Amino acid sequence: MPELPEVEVVRAGLAPAVTGARVLAVEVMDPRALKRHTPLGEQPGLGGHGRTLSAETGRSRASDFERRLTGQTLQAPLRRGKFMWIPLADPPGSAPVSPGAAASLAPGTAPTAGTALLAHLGMSGQLLLRATDAADDRHVRIRTWIEHPEHGELRLDFADQRLFGSLALDALTPTAPLGAIPQQAAHIARDPLDEHFDDGAFVAAIRSRGVGAKKLLLDQRLVSGVGNIYADETLWRARVHPEAPGSSLTQRRAASLLHHMREVFAQALAEGGTSFDEQYVNVNGQAGYFAHSLNAYGRGGEACPRCGGPIKRVPFGGRSSHFCPRCQRRPSAPNT
Secondary structure, X not given: OOOHHHHHHHHHHHXXXXXXXXXXXXXXXXXXXXXXXXXXXXXXXXXXOOOOOOHHHHHHHHHHHHHHHOOOEEOOOEEEOOEEEEEEOOOOOOOOOOHXXXXXXXXXXXXOOOEEEEEEOOOOEEEEEEOOOOOOOOOEEEEEEEEEOOOEEEXXXXXXXXXXXXXXXXXXXXXXXXXXXXXXXXXXXXXXXXXXXXXXXXXXXXXXXXXXXHHHHHOOOXXXXXXXXXXXXXXXXXXXXXXXXXXXXXXXXXXXHHHHHHHHHHHXXXXXXXXXXXXXXXXXXXXXXXXXXXXXXXXXXXXXXXXXXXXXXXXXXXXXXXXXXOOOOOOOOOOO
């Protein structure tokens, strides 16, 4: 949390205000929000990636981030799964790589296609658009002042209560068939709203594994953007038990999972995402209301909206799974 719908709501909200805007100034108020940022000349991973940084490491990251982002012009924000990024129009020291130049690189070499401001919201990260004289938001970690050709000067606050989220400047790597993606997000699969998502490959991958269906939906190498909330909702709509092995699903049921996943995402997007405890809000600080449409997640002990039986809540990897034992029966035999 936030998951794909929440990140997409934030991306869409930022787009009109940041696309074409110039960064006037940057202030890092808490360097712990830069745990994924690597200063130029430093090897990735040095200095730690947790919520605790040495004072020297924190100062180095903050100084590098402020210096490199100030003066940049921002392009339209993009997203894959739970990752969102804003490409910089003219990153210092790098330039877009043409397809011909990329093809000439040695095997295993990752060409760069510029730099982007990468955002991962973690558990409670928020990107908030504010007037320059607006009152401070709670838990602001990084503040950026921008000037847009149409909207004038604005303030972009990155707030994060629990400090699992982060901002970073990251190199972009060209991706097929089109575009580029930050290197830190290059390992994850496309998400089901991506026009290049391969439905057939996803169904085949699900059916080739004996792992439980919920674990498969949460595997960002198979499909990105799905978290605990939307996995439970997808499985409930598809009538699939969270522990049903992927190999037990027929091709039709595996395809149904993908269909219902997109259906859940579409409804959540229309309703502004899911908000709990005000940890997720859109760029204007408003909560989404998809929580009122949840059928399984968070409804342990309540009546199933479909059959009336009790929704069951069970431990799942330090979190919980919610499902209807009557509607979502675990299969007893392999698929045929």
